[in-house]
Amino acid sequence: MSQFENETIQKIYDGMVAIENDAVLSAVDTALSDGLNVLDVIDVLRQGLKVVGDDFDKMIRFLPELILAADLMQEAMKKIEPELEKQDITEGPSATIVLANIQGDIHDIGRNILGAVLKAAGFTVYDLGHDMKATAIIDKAIAYDADLIGLSSLLTTSLPFAEEVIKQLGDRDLRDKFKVVMGGGAVTPEYCEEVGADAYGKDAGSAVNVLQGLL
Amino acid sequence: MLSIFEVLKRADEGKFIKESDYDMKLFRTCQKLVKEYEIKFDSEQIVVGDEKMADAVFQAGVKLALEMGMYQVDTSRVIDITENEIKLTLQVAPKKMILGLGRDSRVLRARTFGDGHPMTVCSGCPGTPLPEHLFLPVMMSYAKEPLIDILIPGSLTEVDGMKVKTGGPLEIRATRQEMIWVREALERAGRPGMHIYAAGESSATELGTLAICNDRYMRASDSHMIPVLSELKTDNIRLSRVMTGWDYPSFTTSLIDPIIGGFGGGPEGAAIVLTAAIILSTAVYNVDMHCIHSIHNKYVSVSTKEGMWLNSVVGRAFGQNAPLALLADAWTTAGAGTEEILYEAAALAIEQESSCLHTDSLGATNGIYPNCSGLEGRFFAEVVHAVHAAKMTPDEANALLLKIWKKYEHGFDNPDIGKPFNEVYNMKTITPLPFWLDMYHKVKDDVASMGLNFLT
Numbered sequence: 224m225s226q227f228e229n230e231t232i233q234k235i236y237d238g239m240v241a242i243e244n245d246a247v248l249s250a251v252d253t254a255l256s257d258g259l260n261v262l263d264v265i266d267v268l269r270q271g272l273k274v275v276g277d278d279f280d281k282m283i284r285f286l287p288e289l290i291l292a293a294d295l296m297q298e299a300m301k302k303i304e305p306e307l308e309k310q311d312i313t314e315g316p317s318a319t320i321v322l323a324n325i326q327g328d329i330h331d332i333g334r335n336i337l338g339a340v341l342k343a344a345g346f347t348v349y350d351l352g353h354d355m356k357a358t359a360i361i362d363k364a365i366a367y368d369a370d371l372i373g374l375s376s377l378l379t380t381s382l383p384f385a386e387e388v389i390k391q392l393g394d395r396d397l398r399d400k401f402k403v404v405m406g407g408g409a410v411t412p413e414y415c416e417e418v419g420a421d422a423y424g425k426d427a428g429s430a431v432n433v434l435q436g437l438l
Numbered sequence: 439m440l441s442i443f444e445v446l447k448r449a450d451e452g453k454f455i456k457e458s459d460y461d462m463k464l465f466r467t468c469q470k471l472v473k474e475y476e477i478k479f480d481s482e483q484i485v486v487g488d489e490k491m492a493d494a495v496f497q498a499g500v501k502l503a504l505e506m507g508m509y510q511v512d513t514s515r516v517i518d519i520t521e522n523e524i525k526l527t528l529q530v531a532p533k534k535m536i537l538g539l540g541r542d543s544r545v546l547r548a549r550t551f552g553d554g555h556p557m558t559v560c561s562g563c564p565g566t567p568l569p570e571h572l573f574l575p576v577m578m579s580y581a582k583e584p585l586i587d588i589l590i591p592g593s594l595t596e597v598d599g600m601k602v603k604t605g606g607p608l609e610i611r612a613t614r615q616e617m618i619w620v621r622e623a624l625e626r627a628g629r630p631g632m633h634i635y636a637a638g639e640s641s642a643t644e645l646g647t648l649a650i651c652n653d654r655y656m657r658a659s660d661s662h663m664i665p666v667l668s669e670l671k672t673d674n675i676r677l678s679r680v681m682t683g684w685d686y687p688s689f690t691t692s693l694i695d696p697i698i699g700g701f702g703g704g705p706e707g708a709a710i711v712l713t714a715a716i717i718l719s720t721a722v723y724n725v726d727m728h729c730i731h732s733i734h735n736k737y738v739s740v741s742t743k744e745g746m747w748l749n750s751v752v753g754r755a756f757g758q759n760a761p762l763a764l765l766a767d768a769w770t771t772a773g774a775g776t777e778e779i780l781y782e783a784a785a786l787a788i789e790q791e792s793s794c795l796h797t798d799s800l801g802a803t804n805g806i807y808p809n810c811s812g813l814e815g816r817f818f819a820e821v822v823h824a825v826h827a828a829k830m831t832p833d834e835a836n837a838l839l840l841k842i843w844k845k846y847e848h849g850f851d852n853p854d855i856g857k858p859f860n861e862v863y864n865m866k867t868i869t870p871l872p873f874w875l876d877m878y879h880k881v882k883d884d885v886a887s888m889g890l891n892f893l894t
């Protein structure tokens with residue numbers, strides 16, 4: 224059953240829901256060359272992605288599908304961005320975040336979910352992986368010209384390394400350059416306040432709002 | 439079982455694959471196997487009695503183990519195993535172990551249906567971060583409970599007022615201090631020979647585990663833990679723990695956390711992943727027993743319907759096909775001092791006792807807050823023994839579980855994490871405070887009124 228009048232828009236939606244890269248990307252090409260409204264194109268991509276996200280919440284679809292759909296969204300956006308620039312339209316939070324599990328911590332499931340959800344919400348995400356040292360995290364944040372540093376910590380005994388990130392940002396005169404947000408089971412809002420992080424994220428869903436609030 | 443040297447060789451020389459490609463291959467393979475073997479989660483049939491489906495999960499798990507092997511993330515290579523190696527592994531895996539020493543020792547069996555033995559009850563606060571002042575009293579509260587057979591420690595996150603950092607010198611000190619205090623707790627409770635399960639919980643790397651390989655800390659009669667990284671992966675640190683266990687005589691246990699909603703897919707795919715992980719870790723890690731811990735990707739808790747079903751079907755799969763000593767985690771959303779944790783405990787105890795499993799302890803608040811105590815461990819054990827004595831069929835156990843489920847299902851979205859140990863127990867006498875004891879009696883009466891005859 225089609226819910227969109229325009230056939231190309233319908234194709235983008237169906238392809239996104241089914242996470243079919245070729246179908247979506249070629250339909251986006253068609254949409255752009257046909258001169259469809261870029262904001263409509265972005266909107267339908269989001270609608271399709273939302274179906275995948277909702278299915279993930281209901282456990283109808285799973286983490287790998289969420290990751291694939293978020294990656295597809297980013298690829299489609301890459302095609303759309305030059306058009307946005309041409310038309311001088313600013314769209315969504317074009318912020319960049321580096322994400323990492325800090326030194327000693329290999330718990331990566333939450334970070335994987337978070338990365339996918341943030342990508343889907345339009346953030347540029349650099350996932351640095353797990354067991355990352357403070358210096359390396361900051362160096363990467365500089366290299367990627369990030370706006371945000373997201374630290375995931377599930378181990379209480381790795382938390383001192385998260386504090387080290389904030390301390391080192393101060394020591395390197397970089398504290399104002401990045402907003403630092405923390406999450407994961409070992410972190411609490413009180414802890415974030417105590418160590419001077421900019422925000423706390425309870426779960427991936429609420430993290431989007433928290434991060435947007437920081438920008 | 440493979441020799442550690444053979445494992446290391448395969449980890450260096452096995453086929454190369456990028457980690458993300460391995461993950462996606464796992465997902466696709468699981469999806470295929472779920473369809474092929476017609477495995478189906480049923481939210482109304484949590485205690486699984488379907489023998490055919492359990493067999494299917496077992497066969498699919500063997501296929502997955504053969505197809506995927508175990509992935510070594512530090513070398514990006516696959517440690518493959520053959521069908522014959524799987525057969526031999528399952529054949530020689532221990533079927534009966536004496537854990538602990540002297541009069542405090544207990545038998546841990548690879549359970550089979552109808553073998554006439556109840557589970558071995560492990561209790562404690564697995565890996566839960568505990569401050570120094572709570573560590574000893576919390577451990578004593580478990581050691582004092584007669585129905586608790588073996589004990590699992592929490593982790594010590596500070597030493598002499600200093601924060602412990604993973605992989606640093608304080609990890610050594612913390613892990614040793616953990617063992618000294620657990621032993622003291624056992625001695626003070628008059629149970630000096632009790633088995634310490636997963637000794638060295640304060641160690642997140644290999645350092646702490648190595649540091650306790652000495653009779654003063656971890657004895658041959660204790661066990662230490664070697665996690666499998668989710669899903670079906672390992673690394674140098676975990677393999678260093680395998681090497682540690684190679685020529686140190688204590689027992690070893692795996693820790694396997696299949697993620698429901700993760701790379702295995704839903705509960706059905708996660709069941710296949712868990713089965714494969716049990717097989718692979720028996721072969722590659724050479725462990726004597728397994729800690730299985732299903733993770734709900736939204737709520738974490740094992741007390742979700744998906745989590746309990748997963749444990750149950752995999753417990754039955756091994757009970758019917760290849761008995762191994764499986765200790766299932768029983769992690770709850772709620773914490774000590776709430777009615778909910780007791781209902782969650784009851785549901786988990788029913789499910790595990792009816793599914794050829796042992797327990798690796800309740801984990802209050804999913805192991806995050808020190809809101810735990812021996813009393814909920816006592817209640818769990820009482821339910822286990824009542825269920826065993828009643829010789830319930832899977833359907834009877836399931837019907838009771840579903841009644842209990844209604845008493846705590848509201849807690850997932852809005853958890854009541856309860857109170858820390860020092861607010862539910864008297865810190866001098868290490869006994870439950872009156873309000874907590876009253877709550878326990880109230881819930882016990884309620885569960886009894888649902889049809890469970892407690893022995894005491």
Ligand code: B12
Binds near residue numbers: 336337379805
């Ligand atoms: C799964 C798991 C494992 C798996 C990890 C698999 C993997 N690839 O990730 C395995 C088995 C390998 C494992 C190993 C260990 N684990 Co573990 N593990 C867990 C468990 C049960 C669930 C974690 C999980 O995946 N949750 C599901 C995801 C979806 O949720 P999440 O991670 O919380 O993420 C969400 C939010 O928190 C948020 N979020 C997360 N990060 C961030 C970051 C930002 C910036 C924001 C905004 C939001 C955000 O968004 C996510 C999505 O909604 C937790 C218990 C718990 N309550 O968390 C213990 C737990 C974290 N582990 C623990 C321990 C002790 C260990 C071991 C030391 C065990 C041992 N004896 O060896 C090792 C340590 C390994 C290491 N060095 O890191 C302890 C830590 C205690 C502490 N506070 O220090 C816990 C709490 C359990 C316990 N009590 O034992 N573990």
